[in-house]
Amino acid sequence: MVELEFVIGDPRVCTGCMICVNVCSMRFFKTISPARSRARVLRIEPALDFPLFCRNCEDAPCIDACPEGAIRRTKKGTVIISEAKCTGTGDCVEACPYAAIKINPDTGKAIKCIQCGECVSRCPVDALQITTREKLQETDPDGEILSLHDEHADILYGKEETP
Amino acid sequence: MKGVGGEILWIDLTEQEIDARPIEESMVRKFLLGAGFLSKVLFDHIPADADPLSSENVLGIATGLLTGSMFPQASRHLVAALSPLTGIWGESHAAGFWGPELKMAGYDAIIFKGISPEPVYLNIRDDDVALVDAKNIWGKDVFETDELLHKRHGKKCRILSIGPAGENLVRFAAIMNDRDRASARSGLGAVMGSKKVKAISVRGTGKIDVADPDNYLKEMDRFHKRMLDNPFTPERAKYGTTNLVEMMQEIGRLPSYNFRQGVFDEYEKISGQKIYDEHLVKARADWCCLQRCGRVTTVREGPYKYTGGAPEFETQSSLGSRCGNDNVESVLFGHHLANKYGMDTISLGGTISWAMEAWDEGLLTEEDTEGIDLSWGNAEAIIELTKMIAHREGFGDLLAEGSAKAAEEIGRGTEKFVMAVKKQEIAGQEPRAQKSMGLAAATAARGADHLYAFPVLDEAGFDDEIRERFGEEYLPEMTDRLNPKYKGIMVKECEDYMVVVESVGLCKYGTQIPPEFYYPAVSKAIQIHNGIELSEKQLKEIGERIVNINRLFNAMRGITRKDDSLPKRLTQQAAPTGPSKGQTVELDDMLEEYYEERGWNLESGLPTKETLRRLSLEEEMKRTGLW
Numbered sequence: 084m085v086e087l088e089f090v091i092g093d094p095r096v097c098t099g100c101m102i103c104v105n106v107c108s109m110r111f112f113k114t115i116s117p118a119r120s121r122a123r124v125l126r127i128e129p130a131l132d133f134p135l136f137c138r139n140c141e142d143a144p145c146i147d148a149c150p151e152g153a154i155r156r157t158k159k160g161t162v163i164i165s166e167a168k169c170t171g172t173g174d175c176v177e178a179c180p181y182a183a184i185k186i187n188p189d190t191g192k193a194i195k196c197i198q199c200g201e202c203v204s205r206c207p208v209d210a211l212q213i214t215t216r217e218k219l220q221e222t223d224p225d226g227e228i229l230s231l232h233d234e235h236a237d238i239l240y241g242k243e244e245t246p
Numbered sequence: 247m248k249g250v251g252g253e254i255l256w257i258d259l260t261e262q263e264i265d266a267r268p269i270e271e272s273m274v275r276k277f278l279l280g281a282g283f284l285s286k287v288l289f290d291h292i293p294a295d296a297d298p299l300s301s302e303n304v305l306g307i308a309t310g311l312l313t314g315s316m317f318p319q320a321s322r323h324l325v326a327a328l329s330p331l332t333g334i335w336g337e338s339h340a341a342g343f344w345g346p347e348l349k350m351a352g353y354d355a356i357i358f359k360g361i362s363p364e365p366v367y368l369n370i371r372d373d374d375v376a377l378v379d380a381k382n383i384w385g386k387d388v389f390e391t392d393e394l395l396h397k398r399h400g401k402k403c404r405i406l407s408i409g410p411a412g413e414n415l416v417r418f419a420a421i422m423n424d425r426d427r428a429s430a431r432s433g434l435g436a437v438m439g440s441k442k443v444k445a446i447s448v449r450g451t452g453k454i455d456v457a458d459p460d461n462y463l464k465e466m467d468r469f470h471k472r473m474l475d476n477p478f479t480p481e482r483a484k485y486g487t488t489n490l491v492e493m494m495q496e497i498g499r500l501p502s503y504n505f506r507q508g509v510f511d512e513y514e515k516i517s518g519q520k521i522y523d524e525h526l527v528k529a530r531a532d533w534c535c536l537q538r539c540g541r542v543t544t545v546r547e548g549p550y551k552y553t554g555g556a557p558e559f560e561t562q563s564s565l566g567s568r569c570g571n572d573n574v575e576s577v578l579f580g581h582h583l584a585n586k587y588g589m590d591t592i593s594l595g596g597t598i599s600w601a602m603e604a605w606d607e608g609l610l611t612e613e614d615t616e617g618i619d620l621s622w623g624n625a626e627a628i629i630e631l632t633k634m635i636a637h638r639e640g641f642g643d644l645l646a647e648g649s650a651k652a653a654e655e656i657g658r659g660t661e662k663f664v665m666a667v668k669k670q671e672i673a674g675q676e677p678r679a680q681k682s683m684g685l686a687a688a689t690a691a692r693g694a695d696h697l698y699a700f701p702v703l704d705e706a707g708f709d710d711e712i713r714e715r716f717g718e719e720y721l722p723e724m725t726d727r728l729n730p731k732y733k734g735i736m737v738k739e740c741e742d743y744m745v746v747v748e749s750v751g752l753c754k755y756g757t758q759i760p761p762e763f764y765y766p767a768v769s770k771a772i773q774i775h776n777g778i779e780l781s782e783k784q785l786k787e788i789g790e791r792i793v794n795i796n797r798l799f800n801a802m803r804g805i806t807r808k809d810d811s812l813p814k815r816l817t818q819q820a821a822p823t824g825p826s827k828g829q830t831v832e833l834d835d836m837l838e839e840y841y842e843e844r845g846w847n848l849e850s851g852l853p854t855k856e857t858l859r860r861l862s863l864e865e866e867m868k869r870t871g872l873w
Contacts, residue, residue, distance in 0.1 A: 101533055116453030118452070
């Protein structure tokens, strides 16, 4: 089995500038729009800024949740959504434990991060990395990045409002 | 037109009516958006004899053409009204996320007229725009308001609000957004308070479509790289603006003891290094900001304990050296309180330091202050007064009027210690150590101001940029901050450029210091973002037009050359100590050069008919009834 990659950010380093979010909507939808971005940034006072992306889960509940069979994993391990098959039921949005899938209001279809890395290379403070669970243990040996995410899970992944 | 929200919200508070009207490209071509747009709208809609706190005043909030774009630091919005502090043109700007969010909701500006019968807040959720009862929020501070409205409207909305200072009509109250961002100067928070508008919550799920989407990222990458590669960026990221204390001390430009002198012996105790070493939590950025001068700081224990938005240099100067105060924890906490209550720290410290000097001279006593000891450097008194001013309690009620009006009321010769121009307190820039700053403070449309022109090119050795922007023939005099020569030419040019920057929603960091981006970059950005072709020459003319319409606005309220002045201390008393010892500001010489360069009458200091005709402002000229 291939090592599953995902993008994660360090909330202690991220400044909250949202360049990653805007790079994403511009790259995929040629517009500036956090509501159409596959990334999001959430600021938690007093001093944490969380850039948030698809975690590319091993069990990927979004795949099973889709009634149209529109979500699958590629050979490289990336979970992707077929635009042709997606009918925008929103079941994947509900199933995602990380609130990392949303419905693009223009197309009515689900969108999520596919680890293209465009935002990672443009982050002005190098707060982002494409990594795997194993690699992350090397770059963040104390596990602080993941534990900060876990600690604030309620706020970060609450399904408050869409898009 | 691309890259904009598309509509302006006109809100009649008296009638509780909301009207959305499309923006007009012809208006944009003449005045851009932001500062220029509001300059024209407010000129047209505020009667000459209106009282700033009456229903006749108009409060405008506008984004710039590039606000919400991916250009470096394109995060800003602008607030303007007739100022309750000065009685003339009032404007103030802030970074954050509120401006981009407003565009995402489909609006470029909001214009408030009239006065609401009851406290309200404006709730914007895309097409849903409503005035909502704010009785339960009125009286809350800025942070409480932020939390309450987030709870009510979701964590993704962006909040702009006033605190108790705005509600209590403190004449230097700020309008705050995104918690710690302040449109601080000119007292516009009091205008919002007088209109009974507590806050504006915005949530926009729309998009900003750009003119050249195919090349957009590639072009923006280039601008981002330029900003990141600029040698100023790492320094700014590390210290924000806080280490200006050290730099200003070195050149004798750090106002101390109410501008008695430009050096502060205890400067290291309130320095950028001190804050970095002991109080910094992290650097923070606003929308698409690569410089990240915002920061979170903390005082871990004691009476000044807090964690939150950090001070800028201006607060270190105003609550620190200007008041002779070397207690950095009180400076940090005072800044935190000013944000919480919604007040401009420059006028706050400027007013307290005026009172401290009057106390030092024996002109104010415990009878006036109700027992508060106003000795230089009394940190406890500074904090106590900050609270009292925001709530207009006791002696704070007088200080809430600002130093000029307070001195008028008290008399006894305290007027000569008012360090203000046109009733607004001078910022933390000792002009005897940098002559261009003195001229800029004297001519700025909103009263004493370092930002309207922000003539920092002669401050830190930007000789190449001066050569590029003005020409070889002005060197070396223009680069010498103590030489008044050519400063009139420089300030005029800087004013024109800075009002353009305020009209497109960019930051002065990046456009003026460091001077990385100039007209060609702005012109290019407008082209790829908005799809409008505006050459350097056209942009320069628009800048000049905006400065002139601001001047017309002020001329209608009696402003002439006599008001373009500085306190006598700065023009007649030589700096007593430090690197600028012996210097005064040669204001008259610089003013002559400035008026001449502007095409303004040397005696009246007002634009000539020819100048107004050249700038297509004849209609406005006629309406003033002065020409």
